[in-house]
Amino acid sequence: MEDLGRKIKELRMKNGDTLRELGDKLNFNFSNLSKIERGERKPTIELLQSISEIYHKPISYFLGDIELQDIPDELRENGVEYIAVDKSIKDGLTDDDIKDALELIRDLKKNGVINFDLLNEIKSRH
DSSP states (O other): OHHHHHHHHHHHHHTTOOHHHHHHHHTSOHHHHHHHHTTSSOOOHHHHHHHHHHHTOOTHHHHSSEEEEOOOHHHHHTTOOOEEEEHHHHTTOOHHHHHHHHHHHHHHHHTTSOOHHHHHHHHHHO
């Protein structure tokens, strides 16, 4: 549980929130939130879901073995909520490599090579 609490604390601090501010956003006692961060208390799945929504991270961020990339504003504006890269794939890739891959996808979409609307339509049929 300490690792889970550490992830919550790191995410909270990265976003500039105090315990009280996050507690207010969650409608959750900041003292109990502090206990979760220190590994003295277990969060409910509902609390993790709420934290996930506030900080735009999938719940698997707290539970899985994935590394999440920060989402550029232009992707977030287009509905991208998160980018997860399996750590075994990320080994050997730099952040610049990942940014280049995202830029390539953006260019392919812009030039009509990739049609995400069509891909989503096909996906919804299956």
